[in-house]
Amino acid sequence: MGRYVIRRLLQMIPVFIGATLLIFLMVNVMGDPIAGLCGDRACDPATEAQLKSEFGLDKPVWQQYLTYMGNVFTGDFGTAFNGQKVTELMSTAFPVTIRLTIVAILFEIVVGISLGVITGLRRGRPIDTTVLLLTLVVISIPTFVTGLVLQLLLGVEWGWINPAVSTEAPFSELIVPGLVLASVSLAYVTRLTRTSIAENRRADYVRTAIAKGLPRRRVITRHLLRNSLIPVVTFIGADVGALMGGAIVTERIFNIHGVGYQLYQGILRQNTQTVVGFVTILVLVFLAVNLIVDLLYAVLDPRIRYA
Amino acid sequence: MPLLEVRDLHVEFRTREGVAKAVNGVNYTVDEGETLAVLGESGSGKSVTAQAIMGILDVPPGKIAGGEILFKGRDLLKLKEEERRKVRGAEMAMIFQDALSSLNPVLSVGEQIGELFVVHKGMSRKDGKAKAVELMDRVRIPAAKERVGQYPHQFSGGMRQRIMIAMALALEPNLIIADEPTTALDVTVQAQVMDLLAELQRELNMGLILITHDLGVVADVADKIAVMYAGRIVEQAPVHEIYKAPAHPYTKGLLESIPRLDQKGQELFAIKGLPPNLMNIPPGCAFNPRCPMAQDVCRTDVPPLAEVSPTRRSACHFWKETLDASTR
Numbered sequence: 001m002g003r004y005v006i007r008r009l010l011q012m013i014p015v016f017i018g019a020t021l022l023i024f025l026m027v028n029v030m031g032d033p034i035a036g037l038c039g040d041r042a043c044d045p046a047t048e049a050q051l052k053s054e055f056g057l058d059k060p061v062w063q064q065y066l067t068y069m070g071n072v073f074t075g076d077f078g079t080a081f082n083g084q085k086v087t088e089l090m091s092t093a094f095p096v097t098i099r100l101t102i103v104a105i106l107f108e109i110v111v112g113i114s115l116g117v118i119t120g121l122r123r124g125r126p127i128d129t130t131v132l133l134l135t136l137v138v139i140s141i142p143t144f145v146t147g148l149v150l151q152l153l154l155g156v157e158w159g160w161i162n163p164a165v166s167t168e169a170p171f172s173e174l175i176v177p178g179l180v181l182a183s184v185s186l187a188y189v190t191r192l193t194r195t196s197i198a199e200n201r202r203a204d205y206v207r208t209a210i211a212k213g214l215p216r217r218r219v220i221t222r223h224l225l226r227n228s229l230i231p232v233v234t235f236i237g238a239d240v241g242a243l244m245g246g247a248i249v250t251e252r253i254f255n256i257h258g259v260g261y262q263l264y265q266g267i268l269r270q271n272t273q274t275v276v277g278f279v280t281i282l283v284l285v286f287l288a289v290n291l292i293v294d295l296l297y298a299v300l301d302p303r304i305r306y307a
Numbered sequence: 308m309p310l311l312e313v314r315d316l317h318v319e320f321r322t323r324e325g326v327a328k329a330v331n332g333v334n335y336t337v338d339e340g341e342t343l344a345v346l347g348e349s350g351s352g353k354s355v356t357a358q359a360i361m362g363i364l365d366v367p368p369g370k371i372a373g374g375e376i377l378f379k380g381r382d383l384l385k386l387k388e389e390e391r392r393k394v395r396g397a398e399m400a401m402i403f404q405d406a407l408s409s410l411n412p413v414l415s416v417g418e419q420i421g422e423l424f425v426v427h428k429g430m431s432r433k434d435g436k437a438k439a440v441e442l443m444d445r446v447r448i449p450a451a452k453e454r455v456g457q458y459p460h461q462f463s464g465g466m467r468q469r470i471m472i473a474m475a476l477a478l479e480p481n482l483i484i485a486d487e488p489t490t491a492l493d494v495t496v497q498a499q500v501m502d503l504l505a506e507l508q509r510e511l512n513m514g515l516i517l518i519t520h521d522l523g524v525v526a527d528v529a530d531k532i533a534v535m536y537a538g539r540i541v542e543q544a545p546v547h548e549i550y551k552a553p554a555h556p557y558t559k560g561l562l563e564s565i566p567r568l569d570q571k572g573q574e575l576f577a578i579k580g581l582p583p584n585l586m587n588i589p590p591g592c593a594f595n596p597r598c599p600m601a602q603d604v605c606r607t608d609v610p611p612l613a614e615v616s617p618t619r620r621s622a623c624h625f626w627k628e629t630l631d632a633s634t635r
Contacts, residue, residue, distance in 0.1 A: 177605040202365070203408070204403060204405060204408040204409040205408065205409055205410055205412070207363055207403070207409070208361050208401075208409045208410065208411070208474075209405060209411070210395070211361055211363050211395055211396065211397035211400070211401045212395065212396040212400075212423055212426070212429060212474070213392050213393060213394070213396030213397055213405075213423075213426065214392075214396070214422065214426050215392065215426070217428055218426065222414075222422075223411050225415075226411075226413050226414070227411070227412065227413055276492075300413065301412070301413055302415075302460075303410070303458070303460050304412060
């Protein structure tokens, strides 16, 4: 196990370098990092040259990348155009997005798995067909539609929630945005659990459990569910990473000042430092989450042992 | 009063394609300490009968269409599910064919054995595990104490089947149903597992229903045999009588299809044709299309289970002729 973790950590290095280099090149070479500084007008050539040498942008790209990475490892993600430290932006944005992700994941686990178990055990019955149809609808509707409709109905028309989330973004205000963010994944979790349960329900070991005279509840939770959840856990784990970075639409709709919002603003204003910094952190989150999922897999299924 | 008496049991499977009649009026009894071998091809209804007795039939599509299952005098089919559940695992237990798929891959064997004590006896998990070690010792798994925390995939095929046996024996049931317990094992291991099972059965004076298509196993351990075909018992007799002289052409065919050393080099005998489609069982005797002795009457009349001797029955219009031909 220990050796496996070390090997995986080593494997992360090239992935990390590759991913960050790609985003660095995209922003710094394909885009113009100076253009955003001058607002809507084009920059005066003299100012531009001066700025370029000030930020080291006249140096070769590989040198720029190395300098940047060197700074990142000392905890310096640079400064945004408005003079704010990128790390400062992160320290306000990440806690908000983490809270939002927690809400979304809880929805996926509680609602998604419950619905999946119920439908998997009652395959072909009315409840199964209804839920299946609902998941199809949810998957087919883009998140921004779900988000805007819920915001309009719950927030504006009926006044049950605040249409916009406050800057502090406490858990209580994140319930509806969390549901919106989770909706598509929730539908997938439901379907995945349903298929897995239905498949394992007829398994020999379930028959053995029944033959042992175990109560139905114990057969389902201890024998059926433990085996059926292995693929679901993998999906949910991988989704944590996707939700953290992919909340751009939801955060925009509900005016949540999290990672997605900052990234969106950064891209819009060609705020190079913000974009590269946030993406670098997201790459790390992805890598860490994937490693945890793989380790969790071995805990859930003793047949998998990493050497 | 016998330990178990199955009376005129009928089981159907209702599928989209139609109704498959898997069991059509099976009768048999098992006494304490007695071994009944149920013999037959795949689809003959031998496993379905066992599942109906255990109460683990998939309902739906399965449905018990009629009959009684008397266990220690009470009809199991009339019990409520919760009472039925308490019988399962405690008073009667089942050993399945493929121990690898029949054991839960993600729970340790100790947990799976101990669970029976937790659920039926209200013991703590820790005590259950201690009981599991005792049982694993009893079925002669070496180093039981160290292996109790291991998972099924870490055991060999024979050891896994021993764990299945330990699980079945845990609460010292009165009846054990073993559904082809040795089919998935190597020949040498088969004998060991079968011997162990027979020994423990004697010790605990349990009734044993041994479902198999391996005639070699049957001869060694069974007291009596029931041969099934298309959901019906076609011949029922004490084991030595059947081996000496079968009274049904199907039994005869089964016995003749055993490979024998003195016939080395000759072509192996096989019963012609295929088992009948259970959705469309031939009229008359179900075996008639494959039977070398079939006459017109076999195609129209279902043969009754005729008494050959006080302990022996055969469902063949021509059982006398068959018996004479095989004695000669």
